Amino acid sequence: LLGLISHEYFHTWNVKRLKPVEFAPYDYTQENYTRMLWFFEGFTSYYDDQFLLRTSLIDAKTYIRLLSKTINQVQATPGRHQYSVAQASFDAWTRYYRPDENTANATVSYYTKGSLVGLCLDLSLRQCPAEGKATPSLDGVMLRLWQLDRPIEEADIAQALQAEAPGGPPAWTGVRSWAELLQTWVHGTDELPLQSLLGAAGVHWISKPAPLAQRLGVRLGDAGGSLKVQAVMRHSVAESTGLSASDELIALDGWRLRKSDDLALWHHEHQAQSLLICRDQAMLTLTLPVLAAHAQSGQPKGTSGETIALTLAENLDAQTAQRRHQWLKS
Ligand SMILES: [Zn+2]
Structure with a gap:
């Protein structure tokens, strides 16, 4: 304020x-x-x-x-x-x-x-x-x-x-x-x-590496016990996976997703995973690729995969x- x-x-x-x-x-x-x-x-x-x-x-x-x-x-x-x-x-x-x-x-x-x-x-x-x-x-x-x-x-x-x-x-x-x-x-x-x-x-x-949602290039909301996509960032993993705004994320590799934290809980850095979503009342299965490989593939970066912290340097x-x-x- x-x-x-x-x-x-x-x-x-x-x-x-x-x-x-x-x-x-x-x-x-x-x-x-x-x-x-x-x-x-x-x-x-x-x-x-x-x-x-x-x-x-x-x-x-x-x-x-x-x-x-x-x-x-x-x-x-x-x-x-x-x-x-x-x-x-x-x-x-x-x-x-x-x-x-x-x-x-x-x-x-x-x-x-x-x-x-x-x-x-x-x-x-x-x-x-x-x-x-x-x-x-x-x-x-x-x-x-x-x-x-x-x-x-x-x-x-x-x-x-x-x-x-x-x-x-x-x-x-x-x-x-x-x-x-x-x-x-x-x-x-x-x-x-x-x-x-x-x-x-x-x-x-x-x-340091950004939170998972930012690295995926997606903004999520989890009001009312369901995890929903609010926005998909251009040139992101989320975009190439096929996610769209207002999709509901249901499960990752069969594990139920309800809160933003659940995604990080079931997410696997080194293997592709199946992502069950609901779009306009239809259930769809998408494949979430390996994030690490994606970061190295050199495609244009939309959001930065990193967040930064600043500190006052010493011995100036x-x-x-x-x-x-x-x-x-x-
Ligand atoms: Zn102003």
């Missing part, structure tokens, strides 16, 4: 005062389209937890735990391979606010992924030379945008980034200007360089320690 209050409070600045040109003036009588919700909602989402940290309502450990949750949410969304946050923003009225069983495949959240774009920009800026004043950061960019005192568009964000760090993005990004970097992260679908950026900020990234060199201290006060 604190996060929500912090989020909505920050909107007083970001959206009410700073707003996209498309929202000026805002016409409340119809749907308003903008490609910039990754900034207005995403960056607000980045700052909501940042403010809880800065006001000491949460500590750095809690902060990076919240961050790992956001990262895992995005990694579990196959739609990120098809949709950029700019597209997701533009389609908010037709997709994000009208979710169905295909939403995870068909879009990506401009809140969560937008906040990670904010994080990546902030950490990249913090790698840039200080040039006589304070270390560049996203705070400085927000301040520059604020000082424009007018509705903004993407070019304004690129200019504010350039003014904050005139030398351009760090060399490892492979691009020369912040505008190009925005193009890649905001309008592209490549994975964000989260692991390396967090590493350079003294945060350790640990990956002086530069990394200072960078983390400026970012996390820890």
Whole structure:
């Protein structure tokens, strides 16, 4: 709840005062389209937890735990391979606010992924030379945008980034200007360089196998004692097995399934199993393939088969320690 209050409070600045040109003036009588919700909602989402940290309502450990949750949410969304946050923003009225069983495949959240774009920009800026004043950061960019005192568009964000760090993005990004970097992260679908950026900020990234349902690429619900498929992820094992949304999972190798946990209980890593399901009152037997072999077959990955955890790294060199201290006060 604190996060929500912090989020909505920050909107007083970001959206009410700073707003996209498309929202000026805002016409409340119809749907308003903008490609910039990754900034207005995403960056607000980045700052909501940042403010809880800065006001000491949460500590750095809690902060990076919240961050790992956001990262895992995005990694579990196959739609990120098809949709950029700019597209997701533009389609908010037709997709994000009208979710169905295909939403995870068909879009990506401009809140969560937008906040990670904010994080990546902030950490990249913090790698840039200080040039006589304070270390560049996203705070400085927000301040520059604020000082424009007018509705903004993407070019304004690129200019504010350039003014904050005139030398351009760090060399490892492979691009020369912040505008190009925005193009890649905001309008592209490549994975964000989260692991390396967090590493350079003294945060350790640990990956481990995701829960079984995520590795299968399926979202399940088990209300009322029956286990039902809510969504099937694109390019997943569940998809190639032939599962569809609203199928009821009845039994695995003859063992009754009623709760999500039952699936892991009867699941076998190293052999194919028969899966009895009920679809539109008809019983069907599907074959669940060996998961391990599937992971190596190299087909395009929809959801990530891994979840990550973040920890504060120890024994940092002086530069990394200072960078983390400026970012996390820890
Ligand atoms: Zn919001």
